[in-house]
Amino acid sequence: MKTIPVYLFTGFLESGKTTFIQETLEDPRFSADEKTLLLLCEEGEVEFDLSKVPGGTVTVETIESKDELTQEYLRNLAAKSHADRVLVEYNGMWMLSDLLSNMPKNWQLYQNIMLADATTFPQYSLNMRSLVIDKAGPAEMIIFNRCADDVDRMELHRLVREASRRAEISYEAPDGTVDYDELEDPLPFDKEAELIKIADDDFGLWYTDITDNPQDYTGKRVQFKAQACQTPRVPKGCFAPGRFLMTCCVEDITFVGLVCKSETAASWHNREWITVTARVKQEYQAIYNGKGPVLVAESITPAEKAKNEVVTPY
Amino acid sequence: MTRIDIFSGFLGAGKTTLIKKLIAEAFTGEKLVLIENEFGEIGIDGGFMKDAGIEVTEMNSGCICCSLVGDFSTALEKVIHEYQPDRILIEPSGVGKLSDVIRAVEQVAEKNEVMLGSFVAVADAGKAKLYEKNFGEFYNDQIEHASAIILSRTQTVPQDKLETALHILRSHNPHATIITTPWEQLPAEKITEVMNQPAAIERELHELLHEAEHCHNHEQEHHHGHGHHDHDENCSCGCHDEHKEHDHRHGECCCDDHDHEHDYEEEHHHGHEHDHAHEHHHEHGEECSCGCHGHHHADDVFASWGVETIRKYTAEQLKAALKALDEGSYGTVLRAKGIVAGQDGNWLYFDHVPGEADVRTGSADVIGRLCVIGAELDEAALKTLFEV
Numbered sequence: 063m064k065t066i067p068v069y070l071f072t073g074f075l076e077s078g079k080t081t082f083i084q085e086t087l088e089d090p091r092f093s094a095d096e097k098t099l100l101l102l103c104e105e106g107e108v109e110f111d112l113s114k115v116p117g118g119t120v121t122v123e124t125i126e127s128k129d130e131l132t133q134e135y136l137r138n139l140a141a142k143s144h145a146d147r148v149l150v151e152y153n154g155m156w157m158l159s160d161l162l163s164n165m166p167k168n169w170q171l172y173q174n175i176m177l178a179d180a181t182t183f184p185q186y187s188l189n190m191r192s193l194v195i196d197k198a199g200p201a202e203m204i205i206f207n208r209c210a211d212d213v214d215r216m217e218l219h220r221l222v223r224e225a226s227r228r229a230e231i232s233y234e235a236p237d238g239t240v241d242y243d244e245l246e247d248p249l250p251f252d253k254e255a256e257l258i259k260i261a262d263d264d265f266g267l268w269y270t271d272i273t274d275n276p277q278d279y280t281g282k283r284v285q286f287k288a289q290a291c292q293t294p295r296v297p298k299g300c301f302a303p304g305r306f307l308m309t310c311c312v313e314d315i316t317f318v319g320l321v322c323k324s325e326t327a328a329s330w331h332n333r334e335w336i337t338v339t340a341r342v343k344q345e346y347q348a349i350y351n352g353k354g355p356v357l358v359a360e361s362i363t364p365a366e367k368a369k370n371e372v373v374t375p376y
Numbered sequence: 377m378t379r380i381d382i383f384s385g386f387l388g389a390g391k392t393t394l395i396k397k398l399i400a401e402a403f404t405g406e407k408l409v410l411i412e413n414e415f416g417e418i419g420i421d422g423g424f425m426k427d428a429g430i431e432v433t434e435m436n437s438g439c440i441c442c443s444l445v446g447d448f449s450t451a452l453e454k455v456i457h458e459y460q461p462d463r464i465l466i467e468p469s470g471v472g473k474l475s476d477v478i479r480a481v482e483q484v485a486e487k488n489e490v491m492l493g494s495f496v497a498v499a500d501a502g503k504a505k506l507y508e509k510n511f512g513e514f515y516n517d518q519i520e521h522a523s524a525i526i527l528s529r530t531q532t533v534p535q536d537k538l539e540t541a542l543h544i545l546r547s548h549n550p551h552a553t554i555i556t557t558p559w560e561q562l563p564a565e566k567i568t569e570v571m572n573q574p575a576a577i578e579r580e581l582h583e584l585l586h587e588a589e590h591c592h593n594h595e596q597e598h599h600h601g602h603g604h605h606d607h608d609e610n611c612s613c614g615c616h617d618e619h620k621e622h623d624h625r626h627g628e629c630c631c632d633d634h635d636h637e638h639d640y641e642e643e644h645h646h647g648h649e650h651d652h653a654h655e656h657h658h659e660h661g662e663e664c665s666c667g668c669h670g671h672h673h674a675d676d677v678f679a680s681w682g683v684e685t686i687r688k689y690t691a692e693q694l695k696a697a698l699k700a701l702d703e704g705s706y707g708t709v710l711r712a713k714g715i716v717a718g719q720d721g722n723w724l725y726f727d728h729v730p731g732e733a734d735v736r737t738g739s740a741d742v743i744g745r746l747c748v749i750g751a752e753l754d755e756a757a758l759k760t761l762f763e764v
Contacts, residue, residue: 075510105509155510185387189414189471 063168066140067147070161072197073177074154074186078207080108082177083151090116099145101125101136103153103161121145128153128160137166147172157196176201180209180218180233187221191310198225209233215243223247224376228274253278257339260286265305266373269318272342276355279342284357287337287365290330291319295349301327302349303338303357306372315372321347324359337365378456378490380464381571382477384518385498386507387414387470390528394498394559394567395465399430401564406462409433409455413448413477414469431459448480456488463493473517494571497522501530501556504541508548516548524553524571530686531558538686546684555742556686557717562740570742678710681755682747685764688719691735694726697761698733706761707753716744 069086071079083100087093087110096118100110103125112120121143125131140148148169152161162171176197183206187194198204204222209215215233222231231243249271250264258279260268265286272279288303296302304319322340330336340357347354385391391414399408409431433455455464468477478495485492497518500507507515519525525545530538538556545554553570555562694716701709712728718737725738746762 075506105506107506153510155513182388189387189469 066145066166066169067172068165068169069147069149069173069175070152070171071150071175071177072152072154072158072201074179074182074190074193075104075106076182077154077177077179078205079104079151079177080106080110081207082175082205083149084108084110084114087112087115087120087149093117093120097121097144097146099123099140099143099148101139101148101150103128103151103156119143125153128156131160131164133164133166136164136169140166140169152197154197155193157193158200174201176204176229178204178206178218180206180213184214184217184221192314194221195225195309198222198229201226201229203230203232205232205234207234209235209241211235216245219243219245224374227271253282256283258282258284260284262287262368263370263373266307266318266375269305269307269320270375272320272355276342276344276353279355280344281342283339283341283360285337285339287335287368288319289317290332290334290336291317292328292330292332293349296321296347299323299325299327301330303330303336303362305368308372308374320355320357321345321349322357322359324362326359326362330362335365335367337363378461378464378488379493380452380466380481380485380490381493381496382466382468382474382481383496383498384468384472384474384477384522385470385496385528386500386503386511386515386518389470389498389500391467391470391498393528394496394526395467397559398564398568399465402568403463407459409459409461409464411452411455411464411466413472414467431455431461448477449484452481452484453488456484456490464490471511471514473514474521475517478521494568495521495523496571497525497552499525499527499541499545501527501533501538501541504544508544519545519548519552522549522552524555525549526555526559526567526571528559530556535686542684542686553742554684556684556744557740557742562742566740566742678749678751679707679753680747680749681753681758682745683759683762683764685716685744685746685762687744687762687764688717689724690719691724691737694724694735695733698726698728698735700761701728701748702730705754706748706757707750709748709750709753711750712746712748714744714746715741716746 071083073079087098087100093115094117098118098120100120100122101124102122105124110122112122123139123143139145150161152158165171204226206213206215206218213233218233219231222229227247233241233243235241249267251258251260251268265288268284268286286303288305291302291304293302300321300323302319303322304317306315307318308315322338338357338359339361340359342355342357344353345356346352347356383391383395395410410433412432412434433451452464452466455461466477466481468474474495474497481492484490499515499519527538527541527545533541542554542556555567555570559567698712700706701712709728709730713726715723715725715738717740718724722737723740724735726733726735728734746764748758
């Protein structure tokens with residue numbers, strides 16, 4: 063079965079998704095002779111003008127409810143339109159997994175761009191942070207539009223970086239000029255050090271980095287403070303040191319940890335505070351659903367509990 | 377006793393702007409506490425609140441993924457006991473449900489000496505259609521549970537869009553007072569006056585109570601719940617002038633069923649009009665702003681037609697329309713009355729009895745409204761006549 067590339071455009075209502083997709087479709091380099099299926103998951107103010115698309119065909123389908131996002135339904139839509147590719151204008155209030163976990167097997171996410179209105183993003187972000195983190199986290203690029211001179215770009219930068227260290231950021235002024243965000247965000251720990259020491263409050267940030275960029279840590283030594291967790295989901299001789307992580311608020315606090323091999327693995331009680339010094343390798347683990355960073359302990363010692371028991375991912 | 381007012385509204389609707397106006401103009405001299413449940417609003421206004429001597433309590437459970445009710449009741453009780461204010465203003469999160477906040481406040485009211493005030497929904501006039509569909513879970517809940525819906529930015533929205541907004545909001549809430557007049561044209565007291573209509577609030581409480589009881593016999597319960605308001609002096613009927621006039625004559629609210637007898641003793645013709653007018657309002661309830669429910673003894677002879685409108689008129693236009701009412705082609709019109717926005721920025725008050733029409737200017741009101749009372753009214757023709 064041929065692979066169907068998916069171009070995903072996310073962002074809240076009135077964030078400029080339709081305008082951006084329209085401009086993309088009007089680009090002759092993007093629209094030569096492709097058959098495009100355009101899925102509209104949100105009904106905004108701006109409407110598409112497909113007469114301006116230079117080449118190929120565009121079939122528009124409206125998804126009224128996230129319940130319609132099923133493999134079968136989406137496969138049928140693609141078949142009906144003979145689509146070579148799919149563009150999705152996603153609903154700002156739906157979670158990404160509603161789409162990504164229900165895509166037909168041959169659909170492949172090629173591009174994931176988030177649009178945001180610079181004037182409302184800070185307020186939306188503060189009050190709907192779980193939705194922002196859901197969308198901005200995996201986005202490759204975040205485009206802020208309506209970025210007039212009085213917009214605080216540092217604040218936008220910070221809000222994005224709380225969700226994603228990777229995403230490129232660009233700012234589009236009302237006159238159409240675009241600036242790219244080139245601010246560096248150095249990590250608070252040195253990944254090149256002989257022993258990478260993680261401060262107590264930086265565990266969340268480090269956890270995000272090691273899960274996003276596991277290759278950076280292969281063969282390296284790390285030291286961090288954690289709470290022990292015994293779980294049958296890791297093999298014998300292993301346990302899962304980790305921390306309680308809060309992404310948005312108390313409602314979403316979850317324990318995150320890494321598989322750790324140690325002769326003393328079974329001796330640590332649940333939630334007991336420990337300092338772990340270990341070497342990192344990449345290995346298949348069922349709990350990761352694949353390959354991931356596994357710690358091989360060099361030493362584990364009891365520790366004082368951290369001042370802030372709950373960490374954030376930023 | 378502490379009075380609690382809730383100001384809900386989606387993110388960016390203008391809740392803070394409204395609260396600031398009311399604090400500065402209407403709540404002066406009162407001991408106030410503002411409970412802030414939306415992130416990112418208060419930073420802007422901290423200085424203002426401090427200058428006004430207002431306590432601000434921020435709640436940390438305002439975001440979309442949090443459950444509100446538990447913490448909220450605790451925080452509210454703490455505020456009541458710690459400050460013993462005259463009034464508590466609650467600004468819930470824009471992405472929260474007003475019904476949840478009401479329920480939490482009610483729980484507190486059961487155990488404390490507090491009075492439930494107004495349940496306001498602030499709504500951006502230009503976004504009703506968009507938000508109804510896309511943020512319905514919160515937005516529609518806020519509109520449906522509000523005792524007063526206050527539209528923001530109405531001056532920047534084209535007439536047809538504003539009409540659509542009014543239609544959408546009314547379809548979600550047939551009984552709340554709606555304010556469509558730009559805020560700067562209204563004294564804050566006017567806003568608090570209409571948002572304080574107690575009947576609508578009581579109704580809200582009954583509705584929530586019935587919701588909680590999973591009452592399916594909605595229609596009946598609904599009317600039942602309203603029954604006792606009819607005897608209330610502060611009737612929520614949108615047609616205020618009629619009330620006042622009526623009150624003068626009968627010393628009672630126009631909605632009182634017991635008026636009936638008095639009416640006959642009085643000048644027969646007039647008494648009839650008023651009495652039946654209100655009865656019939658209910659039969660046409662969809663379009664009328666009158667909140668006085670509970671009259672079931674409908675009269676088949678008289679009818680009323682009432683509509684809220686944002687249309688702007690000239691005095692000449694109104695005079696011509698009122699003159700046309702005498703022609704007979706609209707049914708037998710006994711009385712017409714209304715308050716509407718004038719094209720020159722003034723507001724026009726009109727009064728009509730057969731052969732006699734009076735149009736005068738008056739102070740701005742919260743929304744325009746037209747009422748016609750008579751027999752065999754041709755509603756479609758009336759709509760055309762008044763261009764609504």
